[in-house]
Amino acid sequence: MVTIREVAAHAGVGAGTVSRVINESAGVSPTTRARVLESIATLQYRPNPLARGLSRGRCQTIGVIVPFFTQASAIERLRGVVAALGGSRYDLVLFDVETPEHRAEHVATLNRQRADGLLVMSLPLADDELARIMATGMAVVLVDAQHEGLPAVVTDDTEGGRMATEHLVDLGHRRIGFMGDDPDNEFGFNSSALRETGYRVAMADAGITPDEALVLHGPHERGVGTELAGQLLSGPEPPTAIVCCSDVQAAGAIEAIRAAGLRMPQDVSVVGFDDIEMATHLGLTTVRRPLFHSGQLGARLLLEALGVHPPEPQVHELDLELVTRTSTAPPGATSEPQGETT
Amino acid sequence: MVTIREVAAHAGVGAGTVSRVINESAGVSPTTRARVLESIATLQYRPNPLARGLSRGRCQTIGVIVPFFTQASAIERLRGVVAALGGSRYDLVLFDVETPEHRAEHVATLNRQRADGLLVMSLPLADDELARIMATGMAVVLVDAQHEGLPAVVTDDTEGGRMATEHLVDLGHRRIGFMGDDPDNEFGFNSSALRETGYRVAMADAGITPDEALVLHGPHERGVGTELAGQLLSGPEPPTAIVCCSDVQAAGAIEAIRAAGLRMPQDVSVVGFDDIEMATHLGLTTVRRPLFHSGQLGARLLLEALGVHPPEPQVHELDLELVTRTSTAPPGATSEPQGETT
DNA sequence: TTGAAAGCGCTACCAC
DNA sequence: GTGGTAGCGCTTTCAA
Numbered sequence: 001m002v003t004i005r006e007v008a009a010h011a012g013v014g015a016g017t018v019s020r021v022i023n024e025s026a027g028v029s030p031t032t033r034a035r036v037l038e039s040i041a042t043l044q045y046r047p048n049p050l051a052r053g054l055s056r057g058r059c060q061t062i063g064v065i066v067p068f069f070t071q072a073s074a075i076e077r078l079r080g081v082v083a084a085l086g087g088s089r090y091d092l093v094l095f096d097v098e099t100p101e102h103r104a105e106h107v108a109t110l111n112r113q114r115a116d117g118l119l120v121m122s123l124p125l126a127d128d129e130l131a132r133i134m135a136t137g138m139a140v141v142l143v144d145a146q147h148e149g150l151p152a153v154v155t156d157d158t159e160g161g162r163m164a165t166e167h168l169v170d171l172g173h174r175r176i177g178f179m180g181d182d183p184d185n186e187f188g189f190n191s192s193a194l195r196e197t198g199y200r201v202a203m204a205d206a207g208i209t210p211d212e213a214l215v216l217h218g219p220h221e222r223g224v225g226t227e228l229a230g231q232l233l234s235g236p237e238p239p240t241a242i243v244c245c246s247d248v249q250a251a252g253a254i255e256a257i258r259a260a261g262l263r264m265p266q267d268v269s270v271v272g273f274d275d276i277e278m279a280t281h282l283g284l285t286t287v288r289r290p291l292f293h294s295g296q297l298g299a300r301l302l303l304e305a306l307g308v309h310p311p312e313p314q315v316h317e318l319d320l321e322l323v324t325r326t327s328t329a330p331p332g333a334t335s336e337p338q339g340e341t342t
Numbered sequence: 343m344v345t346i347r348e349v350a351a352h353a354g355v356g357a358g359t360v361s362r363v364i365n366e367s368a369g370v371s372p373t374t375r376a377r378v379l380e381s382i383a384t385l386q387y388r389p390n391p392l393a394r395g396l397s398r399g400r401c402q403t404i405g406v407i408v409p410f411f412t413q414a415s416a417i418e419r420l421r422g423v424v425a426a427l428g429g430s431r432y433d434l435v436l437f438d439v440e441t442p443e444h445r446a447e448h449v450a451t452l453n454r455q456r457a458d459g460l461l462v463m464s465l466p467l468a469d470d471e472l473a474r475i476m477a478t479g480m481a482v483v484l485v486d487a488q489h490e491g492l493p494a495v496v497t498d499d500t501e502g503g504r505m506a507t508e509h510l511v512d513l514g515h516r517r518i519g520f521m522g523d524d525p526d527n528e529f530g531f532n533s534s535a536l537r538e539t540g541y542r543v544a545m546a547d548a549g550i551t552p553d554e555a556l557v558l559h560g561p562h563e564r565g566v567g568t569e570l571a572g573q574l575l576s577g578p579e580p581p582t583a584i585v586c587c588s589d590v591q592a593a594g595a596i597e598a599i600r601a602a603g604l605r606m607p608q609d610v611s612v613v614g615f616d617d618i619e620m621a622t623h624l625g626l627t628t629v630r631r632p633l634f635h636s637g638q639l640g641a642r643l644l645l646e647a648l649g650v651h652p653p654e655p656q657v658h659e660l661d662l663e664l665v666t667r668t669s670t671a672p673p674g675a676t677s678e679p680q681g682e683t684t
Numbered sequence: 685t686t687g688a689a690a691g692c693g694c695t696a697c698c699a700c
Numbered sequence: 701g702t703g704g705t706a707g708c709g710c711t712t713t714c715a716a
Contacts (some may be wrong), residue, residue, distance in 0.1 A: 001453075001454070001693090003692095003693055003694085004693065004694060004695095005693080005694095008703095013702075013703080014702065014703040014704065015693090015694080015695090015703085015704085015705095016696080016702070016703060016704075016705090017701085017702060017703075018694095019694065019696080020695095020696095020701095020702090021395050022694095022695095023569045023695080025695095025696095027701060027702080028702085029701060031361070032701075032702080046451065046453050047693085047694075048396070048453075048455045048693050048694070049453075049455050049456055050392050050395045050396040050401055050455045050690085050692085050693080050694090051455075051692070051693030051694040051708090052693075052694055052710065053392045053694090053708090054390070054393050054396050054692090054694075054695095054697045054708050054710085055693075055694040055696080055707080055708055056694080056695060056696090056708085057708070059392055059436075068692055069420075069424070070417050070418070070420070070421045075412050075417060076412070078411075078412070079412045082436070082438050085691090086444075087436075090688095091404075091435050091456065092435065092437055093433050093434065093435055093436075094424070094434050094435075096424050096428075102428075109388065111343075111388050111390075112343065113390045113391050113392045113393075113709090114391055114433065136343075137343075217695080222623075237610070251623070253688080257621070278620070281564075281597070283712090316688075337708070339648050343709090345708095345709055345710085346709065346711095347709080347710095350687095355686075355687080356686065356687040356688070357688090357709090357710080357711090358686075358687065358688075358689090358711080358712075358713095359685085359686060359687075360710095360711065361691070361711055361712080362685095362686090362712095363713095364710095364711095365711080367711095367712095369685060369686085370686085371685060371686090374685080374686080389709085389710075390708085390709050390710070392708085392709080392710090393692090393708070393709030393710040393711090394709075394710055394711075395692095395710090396692050396693065396694090396709080396710070396711095397691080397692055397709075397710045397711045397712080398692085398710080398711065398712095440707090444704060455693095491687085511699075685716105686715100686716085687714105687715090687716085688713105688714090688715085688716095689712100689713090689714090689715105690711105690712090690713080690714100691710100691711090691712090691713100692709105692710085692711085693708105693713105694705095694707100694708085695706105695707090695708090696705100696706090697704105697705090697706085697707100698703105698704090698705085698706100699702100699703090699704085699705105700701100700702085700703085700704100
């Protein structure tokens with residue numbers, strides 16, 4: 001391994017000078033600079049990031065702590081993060097959380113030396129957890145999560161639930177079901193609950209009292225969507241439309257509708273949430289969350305915070321958008337659905 | 343930040359002793375050990391990974407270099423890697439490759455200080471690239487790639503293409519199309535080409551001369567699958583079955599079949615490759631690759647290599663499996679398809 | 685069994 | 701402008 005000293009010797013300068021050249025600090029004569037660069041090239045010198053990090057107190061790495069990173073929505077966000085980091089000199093370390101233990105372990109072991117900055121995704125961290133992390137001096141940006149005094153990128157879940165429901169109300173539906181994630185999950189996820197609130201708001205606005213038998217909960221999985229929709233559809237008074245708190249559950253619901261021999265949207269309309277790629281192919285009407293954008297913006301904010309700028313504890317709210325496809329129609333519609341399918 | 347010296351002072355011992363305790367090296371009396379551990383706990387001491395890495399010459403990190411990490415197959419492999427790494431003390435750094443420049447940059451800047459070991463996924467590296475990486479002293483394991491003298495986890499692409507085609511031949515198909523990735527792509531991916539070889543082998547075995555008009559290529563994208571299948575189906579003598587080199591293209595092909603007003607599998611059978619989650623929902627018959635397993639095994643091999651054992655340049659071949667669903671049937675079949683749909 | 689001290693490779697400060 | 705040098709926090713000899 002070639003060290004900075006060897007380069008210095010080769011170029012006939014001091015180690016400090018080589019360092020200055022590497023870091024593009026001012027105060028090196030063009031001549032010396034050129035000579036040093038040449039030595040670097042001939043010796044194929046690469047600075048040791050560990051030594052550099054130790055010396056400077058930072059490690060040119062940003063960490064992303066994310067639950068269930070293989071979920072389509074998480075991946076899409078990560079794609080945004082990777083895009084934002086491309087070109088910067090920062091490496092990306094992934095901290096996946098699948099269990100509360102993972103979460104605790106990461107919170108406990110995270111420190112300034114493992115990452116200069118941390119992107120917390122979709123994980124509502126407790127006050128003490130955040131306090132511990134902040135105490136390390138790491139820059140922190142929240143994505144799809146929010147906490148007093150911290151910069152965050154969010155969307156309005158309540159509004160999203162409202163939009164989805166309103167769309168169905170506008171189409172003329174009255175018996176509208178809702179299916180969401182378990183309200184008391186071990187991670188404290190609450191976006192599904194907020195969307196449910198939005199659902200209730202829209203229902204109230206329309207003067208409809210939701211039938212509690214049509215509001216179901218279960219884990220965030222496709223199969224669960226199938227199951228819950230099955231329950232909904234086999235009841236005495238099945239809904240004519242279903243608001244799903246995610247495209248994943250919605251995809252499951254669509255399966256159940258098909259399995260029940262019903263047509264979508266003629267017999268049952270479905271609205272999802274997220275607009276992951278699958279939604280396009282399913283023709284699923286859904287509330288689009290700017291996933292890629294949120295990851296990208298979060299990473300950018302973090303890079304900014306790591307730069308000269310002081311990290312502003314600003315909350316960036318990204319807009320939701322209702323994407324209408326073929327899964328929704330007025331109740332009892334008989335004609336073939338029209339609209340974008342691809 | 344609490345340093346090892348502060349802990350030493352607090353416990354009334356030398357820094358070296360604290361280090362020995364942390365690293366569980368022998369030669370510390372139980373009494374001292376207990377005292378040190380107590381100090382560590384009270385001071386909430388966490389060793390600085392950077393300093394440790396600099397001193398020991400390794401950084402407790404493994405790097406994964408992977409093209410297009412958001413693709414379903416890559417994600418599934420990464421999931422295996424994360425699973426294998428869980429519990430180990432290694433962090434995971436992601437090196438995404440979307441362009442030849444990314445690839446060159448990663449190869450150039452990778453070194454022992456950024457990662458102790460490297461998992462190269464699906465990327466056929468050139469001799470000189472590998473040489474450069476090996477020169478850094480990093481342990482290297484290849485997944486879905488192969489190179490003389492390096493440990494690798496692979497599946498037999500040719501055999502997979504053969505299996506898929508043979509299945510269709512066995513069902514009675516003679517006009518079988520093939521759609522694959524671009525043979526001359528900028529990354530040198532060749533698995534699609536190998537699968538095509540397998541297709542030709544199976545065709546030859548069945549005494550069929552493939553109609554070259556039925557062998558199409560294009561980028562690895564769903565939309566491309568739709569397009570290519572469209573061409574195939576609108577020709578003068580359309581195929582009764584299509585072998586796709588990936589589930590992604592197969593999904594596109596299915597769309598094209600529907601769009602053409604044809605039925606699957608009665609009019610056209612389709613076989614995919616990979617068995618990503620989508621395949622289940624599409625009812626797609628496909629050649630299952632053990633994606634999760636390959637990532638997991640690759641990571642395990644890497645961890646082993648980083649341990650005492652010398653890295654054996656052994657090639658681990660994982661079995662492919664044909665998963666039959668509802669997208670394939672004998673040509674001209676009239677009855678409804680039967681079989682697993684979920 | 686333990687403490688002291690010499691690095692690991694780099695940055696940044698202080699003289700010149 | 702430039703060289704020398706004192707750390708950054710840890711591991712690992714070497715003595716004691």
